[in-house]
Amino acid sequence: MMIVTGGAGFIGSCMVRTLNDMGIEDIVIVDNIKETDKWMNMRNKRYREYISRDEFLSRLQDFSGKITHVIHMGACSATTERNFDFLYKNNFEYTKTLWNFCADHGISFLYASSAATYGAGNQGFDDKGDINRLCPLNGYGYSKQLFDLWAEKEIAVGGKTPKQHVGFKFFNVYGPNEYFKKNMASVIFHTFNEVTKTGKKGLFQSYRKDYDDGCQMRDFIYVKDICKVMKYMIERPDISGLFNLGTGKARTFYDLVLATFDSMNVSPVIEFIKMPEELREKYQYYTQASMDKLREAGYWGEFYSLEAGIKDYVQNYLMKGFQIY
Numbered sequence: 001m002m003i004v005t006g007g008a009g010f011i012g013s014c015m016v017r018t019l020n021d022m023g024i025e026d027i028v029i030v031d032n033i034k035e036t037d038k039w040m041n042m043r044n045k046r047y048r049e050y051i052s053r054d055e056f057l058s059r060l061q062d063f064s065g066k067i068t069h070v071i072h073m074g075a076c077s078a079t080t081e082r083n084f085d086f087l088y089k090n091n092f093e094y095t096k097t098l099w100n101f102c103a104d105h106g107i108s109f110l111y112a113s114s115a116a117t118y119g120a121g122n123q124g125f126d127d128k129g130d131i132n133r134l135c136p137l138n139g140y141g142y143s144k145q146l147f148d149l150w151a152e153k154e155i156a157v158g159g160k161t162p163k164q165h166v167g168f169k170f171f172n173v174y175g176p177n178e179y180f181k182k183n184m185a186s187v188i189f190h191t192f193n194e195v196t197k198t199g200k201k202g203l204f205q206s207y208r209k210d211y212d213d214g215c216q217m218r219d220f221i222y223v224k225d226i227c228k229v230m231k232y233m234i235e236r237p238d239i240s241g242l243f244n245l246g247t248g249k250a251r252t253f254y255d256l257v258l259a260t261f262d263s264m265n266v267s268p269v270i271e272f273i274k275m276p277e278e279l280r281e282k283y284q285y286y287t288q289a290s291m292d293k294l295r296e297a298g299y300w301g302e303f304y305s306l307e308a309g310i311k312d313y314v315q316n317y318l319m320k321g322f323q324i325y
Contacts, residue, residue, distance in 0.1 A: 246289030
């Protein structure tokens with residue numbers, strides 16, 4: 001049996017689909033659906049049981065001796081979340097509890113970290129570097145950094161560790177099933193909706209002389225590639241560590257928007273708009289994952305190009321009534 005937290009959310013539900021494609025249906029989905037429409041991501045999945053996030057920890061011991069993997073994708077991923085007490089409890093303490101449970105019962109633990117831990121990128125984006133030097137720009141990134149630091153210390157001092165422990169520093173993920181993330185959905189999703197409604201898309205102006213308007217850069221990665229890498233790690237229980245998960249190729253938001261217009265077969269109309277002042281001092285102008293560590297772990301799968309990923313997403317999902325993957 002496997003547990004997937006955040007299993008009704010974006011990456012988690014896509015991973016449940018991947019497990020189903022692997023022939024795995026003995027899955028417990030944990031999430032915090034409440035009055036959202038995330039339940040729609042579960043409709044075409046095969047699983048044993050759904051448990052709410054708030055109930056799950058009280059039932060955790062019921063699963064001892066029955067679980068092979070915990071795939072922990074559940075978290076508050078809003079970079080704008082201001083309630084740090086909530087982030088600390090939900091993203092840090094909750095993850096520690098699951099780590100310790102997996103360590104006590106010989107279970108593999110795969111979990112979501114974030115590229116937000118790199119902050120402004122002053123220390124680069126190398127997952128082989130000293131994570132103690134990183135300085136996240138928001139509470140979400142710091143809550144993820146706290147767990148990465150805690151896990152590193154546990155490993156260093158010979159503390160309790162799961163049978164396998166793999167953390168993924170996700171870069172800018174996009175793709176199907178992100179429809180319920182509201183403001184935190186990808187720029188591709190928002191571009192599709194804006195173009196459908198108005199025929200045009202706004203991009204932030206640049207406030208740095210070394211970047212033109214709309215040419216801020218990110219390492220955009222398609223969610224299907226995320227799932228392929230996690231499948232690779234599930235099939236190789238001897239691999240543990242903290243890994244970047246991007247493509248290793250930074251692209252501009254301008255490129256992204258052009259590819260979205262092209263996939264929609266619409267002539268591009270792009271406007272440059274002012275960035276909110278509260279974002280300007282915390283805005284990342286460039287991210288690009290170093291992928292050497294993952295390659296050295298043996299993963300040599302090809303990643304979707306930005307254009308190919310957007311075309312698949314737009315034409316096979318967004319243009320088909322927000323098809324669920």
